[in-house]
Amino acid sequence: MSIQESSQGRQVHKFGGSSLADPACYRRVAGLIEQQAGLHPLVVVSAAGKTTNRLLELMELVASGDHAAADALAALQGYQQGLIDGLLDGERRQRLSSQLMTDLQQIGRLLESRLDSYQRHYVLAHGEVWSARLLAALLEERGNQAAWLDAREFLLAEEAALARVDVAVSGQRLTEQLSRLGQQTVVITGFIAADAQGRTLLLGRNGSDYSATLIGALAGAEATTIWSDVAGVYSADPRQVKAARLLERLSLAEANELARLGAPVLHSRTLQPLLASSQRLSLRCSYDPEGGATHILRKQALVKGARIVTSVEQVALIELKILPQVPYAEAVGEIEALLARHQLSPLTAHQQADRKLLRLAYTLETVSGAFALLQDSQLEGGFTALSQREGYSLVGLVGAGVCDNAEQCHRFYRLLADQPLEFVQTGRDGLSLVALIREVTLEPLLLALHESLFDQVHKVGLVLFGKGNIGSQWLGLFARDKARLEAAHPLQFTLYGVFDSRGGVLSEEGLDPARLLEQFEPQAYDWPTLQQQLEQHPFDHLVVLDLTASTELSRRYPEFAQLGAHLITANKFAGAAEAEFYQKVKQSFADHQLYWGYNATVGAGLPxxxxxxxxxxxxxxxxxxxxxxxxxxxxxxxxxxxxxxxxxxxxxxxxxxxxxxxxxxxxxxxxxxxxxxxxxxxxxxxxxxxxxxxxxxxxxxxxxxxxxxxxxxxxxxxxxxxxxxxxxxxxxxxxxxxxxxxxxxxxxxxxxxxxxxxxxxxxxxxxxxxxxxxxxxxxxxxxxxxxxxGREVTAAAVQADLWQVCLAL
CATH class of the missing domain: 3.30.360.10 (Dihydrodipicolinate Reductase; domain 2)
Structure with missing residues (x-):
């Protein structure tokens, strides 16, 4: 039996260091595992609190001969022993205390000599080992079947700028380990792997998040949840922009672009395993489990335009010049491919073909590796004048279609007009618009960008099918109720189209419902043309109202979902169709996170x-x-x-x-x-x-x-x-x-x-x-x-469904 078969329904839950900072945090995490994690989950953990930083500091103090190293080692022991004492009793406490002492003695012996990179990795790996060992013991103490697993037992990797994991071998090894451990909660170390010689390798920044989604893919898990001290992805950094809103849904493409631009809440490597698996990914807050979440969806983003203001401080700029005799585009392509092979792609790249210049922006963490690689490649790479400068910041907008949103682009450029701007660059696939500026205090700019872009009234386009008794009654009701709807919700409504059996009219500027009741001059239309027009609508949201009794129109409901349109209907045919089609309609709207309201199909306005x-x-x-x-x-x-x-x-x-x-x-x-x-x-x-x-x-x-x-x-x-x-x-x-x-x-x-x-x-x-x-x-x-x-009460039921759509937007 394959691991995918044996792990059907299994979930992965990853907890970061902030979620394991003290005994109360550990108990909270144990409770979440018991309540949320389902059947025999896999739990991936980071080092508790600032343990990794403590280990780094300890190695630096020893290397410099600083006598404070002894105090640092004692503080590290005190912190870890305090976690054990605050969580365990009896034999388990004695066992983990003894293991901790053995580990610290071994670290102490290693620090007596000069450490190579593998030994440094080995020392740093202890933070994850201590977390996994302690959490498994706590779960056992609470009456659960649990065991801990060192990821080095199955994750085989090859050293590189970012360690490359052998997925095929690692998957087979994980299958064997989980088969050995049986049907229990398995707590696994994040962040670490091992090479073919058994030497410790680190998976880099946010390595535990990457471990979680990678293990989810290897184990065939149905879902992975990353728990941290924030509920997920916000429209801006909530520490800098208090008005930032939690994004409940984010497309995988948008999440990947956000991660590529250096957002701390996500890392691009974390998302890579999602492409090779069917697992769902959610981000949640361990301190407030009911406070919302961000779900990363494989679906195409429905809202066109910027959804997130992102920024990176302390950015470095690498600049190089393509040699005159070398074709510019060909050389740039080879440089980008070289950097990608070594997993050193820049945050953004700016090309100046007329001057044969290429400028690459990096975080301070990765710039040295990229610069060294380029330095070694100058002769065969066809470029010269390689230089590196620091003192920059990056500000960007992320969202599907942001580069095509003229209004948002205009606001972005206008707010950057007074900044020390280096360049503006569009991202691939139009997912981002990025500016590199010389280093300034970013918070005022981020606040202005967020307010300008997101504290705006959303535009909702309405398309009515059916101008009979109920449709005409609803048009009159909408004409009277429009102002109240707009006052109650931050929305602006536009009657985009009205259609009946003869044809219809469509107008981006909006139709006057009162005038349509007096004079309606429909034009003939064919469905493919109308579908294309609706797909290219200019609104933030589209709502279709089917007030017909047309079976043919009801058969198009899944197509409305594909268009990203919410649907309100008084038409009974879809709700009373054969079960296969009914389920297809429900699933279509659920998959696209859209509202299908059909309260008017039974009982008119009765609830x-x-x-x-x-x-x-x-x-x-x-x-x-x-x-x-x-x-x-x-x-x-x-x-x-x-x-x-x-x-x-x-x-x-x-x-x-x-x-x-x-x-x-x-x-x-x-x-x-x-x-x-x-x-x-x-x-x-x-x-x-x-x-x-x-x-x-x-x-x-x-x-x-x-x-x-x-x-x-x-x-x-x-x-x-x-x-x-x-x-x-x-x-x-x-x-x-x-x-x-x-x-x-x-x-x-x-x-x-x-x-x-x-x-x-x-x-x-x-x-x-x-x-x-x-x-x-x-x-x-x-x-x-x-x-x-009756048309009055049925139209009122339709309006009530529209109100529910407004609440969901």
């Missing part, structure tokens, strides 16, 4: 679906649903007592506009069945349309005739309905057209004889009623009653 959702969120399981779901059939059977023929009542309802233009749409019971199916699925029942037994009121001989013929032959309904009525009256009951979903999942729609005092028997004309049963609402079901049809 039926929302009540079911609230019951489920409170832990209740819906056991049954029943009621009268058709306003037309409600009116008919409230009136029908045998004194007036049923056909006469149908004709009266038709003349009053209480039925569809073809009354068979109501009398067939199909609409009621669709509503019951929508509610059943909302409640978690997996039903197909054919699973609901349907007994309609249209005789077989009248199903296929033309509408006018049906109206002429309405009298053929009378004998059938009179027989049903007389049978009910003989039992002292009344007839009602009822939908029922039973506790066992069986469902039916049809006529029922009810006691005259039954709650379904005494409704106001055209009212709907819904009875929802749960364990708590079994003897006395939750009753929702009121107008279940």
């Amino acid at each position: 039926v679906q929302s009540s079911i959702q609230m019951l489920q969120q409170s832990g209740e399981k819906v056991q049954g649903i029943s009621g009268i779901f058709s306003g037309t059939l409600s009116w008919l059977f409230q009136q029908y007592d045998g004194t007036v023929p049923f056909s006469t009542l149908v004709e009266r309802a038709w003349q009053r506009g209480l039925t569809e233009p073809d009354p068979r749409e109501d009398l067939s019971g199909q609409d009621v069945r669709r509503k019951l199916l929508i509610l059943a699925r909302e409640a978690g029942f997996e039903l197909e349309p054919e699973h609901i037994s349907l007994k309609g009121l249209v005789p077989p001989g009248l199903k296929a005739v033309k509408p006018e013929q049906f109206m002429e032959r309405l009298g053929e309904l009378d004998d059938i309905l009179l027989d049903e009525l007389e049978e009910a009256q003989s039992q002292g009951k009344v007839l009602r057209y009822v939908a029922r979903l039973e506790r066992n999942g069986s469902a039916r729609v049809g006529l029922e004889a009810l006691d005259p005092h039954h709650v379904f028997a005494n409704l106001r004309p055209c009212d709907n009623i819904f009875a929802i049963e749960t364990d708590c609402y079994r003897l006395a079901p939750l009753i929702i009653q009121g107008p279940g049809a």
Whole structure:
């Protein structure tokens, strides 16, 4: 059995040094592992607190002959022993204390001689070893099955500027180790690996994060969570910009660009293993687990433009000149390839072909390696005049399509006008816009950029399909309610398009809903052209409203999700379609983190679906649903007592506009069945349309005739309905057209004889009623009653869904 098969459902959780700073932090982490981590998780840890820095300081003091080295070693021992004493008792405390003392004695002996790079790595690796050993012991003490694993036992790497891991061999070794350890929580050291000779290698800055996603890929884990002292990626550094907002979703491309630009919250190596695996990545705060998270998505970013203001202080600039006889573009390409092979690509590169100059920006941590590599390559590289200067800062905007957002680019350049600007460079694929400036205090600039770019009103484009009764009513409601919506949310609404069966109109400047109600001159359109226009919309968000009864339009719902559009619908066909298509629609909107609102499909403005959702969120399981779901059939059977023929009542309802233009749409019971199916699925029942037994009121001989013929032959309904009525009256009951979903999942729609005092028997004309049963609402079901049809209440339900979209934006 492969590790992917044995680890199905397994998760990786990585905890950084700040999450393990003291005994309280360790206990918090242990609690998170028990609550959040699922079945036999893999836990990757960094060195606790500032342990790595303490070890570095210790080596430097010893190398310089400073007598303070003894005090530094004692302080390190005191810190680690304090963690052990604060967390463990008895035999475990004694065992870990003894192991710590042995380690420190060995470090002390090593420090007596000059250390090579591998020995330095070996000393630094102890921080992760101590964290893993202690956390595993704490989990055991709390009653969990846990073990710790040194990553050097399976991670095989080759030394380079950044150690290169042999994925194939490492994956096989990890499989063997996890098979040996069995079904328990495994705490693994981050940051470290070993070469073929068993010598310790370090994985570089943020190496433990990289260890986590790499181990997730090797183990076939379904998800990796990186826990730190921040909840994830913000629109700016929250330490510098107090108004920075947590980004709940970030595309992998945007995250990779942010990491490439040196953002401390992410490192580009951390993201590399995601490309070779199916794991999900989330960033969360161990101090505030419920305070939100950033989820890194493989989907294309939906919002076009800058999402993050990023910066790097203390940047160095390498400059070189291509030799006159060497083709400029070819030489630059070879230099970039050389740097990439050694994992030394710059933060940004600025080309000046007319002067044959190339300028490369680096952090101080990586510039020396890049400069040395270029220095060794001058002769064959075709360049000269290599120089390095410090004293720069980098400021950038990150977001898909930021370079194409003229308004944001203009604001960026305008705010940089007074800065000591060196150059501005666009990132590849248009994911970033970067400026290199001579070193200044960045905070005022970052505050101004963030306020200018993100404290702006978001623009929402609305596209309406269906300008019939409900659509026209909604247009009037929107015209009256637009100002209130915009005042309640930081949004600006534009009626972008309106369409009916004849065609439509589309305008980026916006359409006047009041004018459309008086004068609508639609133009013919074809779907591919319209789809392209909608895809290129100029708004921050797009919302489609389907107020038609079109099956064809409902089949395009997954395409709306692909366009990045939220959807609000009064159209029942998708919600009541075959389960495969219904699930496809739900999954499409979920995958793109979009809202699909369909509260207007059942009960018009009554809070039926929302009540079911609230019951489920409170832990209740819906056991049954029943009621009268058709306003037309409600009116008919409230009136029908045998004194007036049923056909006469149908004709009266038709003349009053209480039925569809073809009354068979109501009398067939199909609409009621669709509503019951929508509610059943909302409640978690997996039903197909054919699973609901349907007994309609249209005789077989009248199903296929033309509408006018049906109206002429309405009298053929009378004998059938009179027989049903007389049978009910003989039992002292009344007839009602009822939908029922039973506790066992069986469902039916049809006529029922009810006691005259039954709650379904005494409704106001055209009212709907819904009875929802749960364990708590079994003897006395939750009753929702009121107008279940009508253009006013249905348009209001659509508007309520629009309000929910606003809350989600």
